[in-house]
Amino acid sequence: MASAVVAAYEQLLVDNVSTVRTVESAIRNVTWFLPGRFADADIASEGLYALLSVVSSVHDDLLEKRIPPALSLPPHPFAPGAAAPETAGLLSTMPPAAPITPLLPPASEHTRYTRYWSDRSPAYRRLSRALQTTTYIELLLEMVVKKKAGDRNRWRLVLGIEGFKSVIRLILMTITRRPVLLPPTPQREFDFALIPQDKILPPEGVKPKDEEKALPAQPTGPARAVIPSLAKAPLRSHLYPLLTSLPEEHLAHPLSLLPELSTPGDIAAEVLSSTAVLVQVLLLVHTMRSPSASRYRPASLPTLSRAIPPFLIPILLQLLARRLRAPAGESTLLAEHYAQLDRRMASRFFLQGPMWIGWTRPKIVSVVNFLEKIPLISLAGDLISGYLPLVDDYFCEWAGLARAREAGAGHTVT
16 A cells, blocks of 8 residues: 555656646745744744755655666667768768767766665665755754753754764764765756656556557568668767766776775774764863853853854864875865865854854854845845844754755755
């Protein structure tokens, strides 16, 4: 019964993929304008974002099974659809053939690597999805607990979330013996709505309509080699896309895209990177419980952000990890991973602790005040000001802003 419901939902999703993507995009855009508009607007906005992210992830998994890998390859050079118009005359007088490009872009190295481990290791697939889902809902959980149970219970929740995430990262590192990518799951790299319906594979156990038709009668005469005419063989335009759209078996093995952690320094760097945020939460909880803590709202984030150790020690740990990690060498994927870690470290440096209170926030407030004086552009200032209380009051909002920046950098397609 459950499998029948999933199959029916999957078919409904395939038949209406364009409408589903339009609705997802509209809801995602709405969530950017909700904070600061009414009471509990931040919870409503983050709730929509978390729900939409989880549902989109499920939709991507369902649709990925129905996309044939051959769509990322150029069409066959002698296929009817790939033939150039017939021309008369000699070969030298033939016009250049029309360019042939694949229907879908080739999979990125990140997708090839994470898909390899997701297909090969059930433990990696479950843990990576659990880690990614946790990043979707952590800010929503912090908002709800802070509103219903207070700041102290909020920090217990944040400590549990960061401990859970750190343990998962270390387990993933043990499974792969390689750095844990961010995100650890394959990401959507194209719009499923652009794929024609006749190219999508049917559900498992259902034969395509083309196979149900009777096969044509075999010829009874002697077999002859079929040699296509030169005018129908656009080899020049066909070979060029193959440079970046080779079949999987002709590409480098996914494990070769990311070098293995081979030295104690490499392992120590990965452990430090995976646990730096957990160390920061522990330091914030210790500061909250210390005898010298402020008597006025000692568990609130604005009060704790004035302490130097919870801000400085995690930054030093990440810098130490950056010093210990192995050079990227010829691995483009590892170089991109290191660049992403550096961007995240820089964003956390400016969006937390004394740096946020004493430098970044006053700069943003001055920009907002300037924008509010300009007609129409004041809407942008109003939008920015709606997010300031979130960064002030919620620990996981720093991670949320980093995710939004990474999404805009091109890992996902909306």
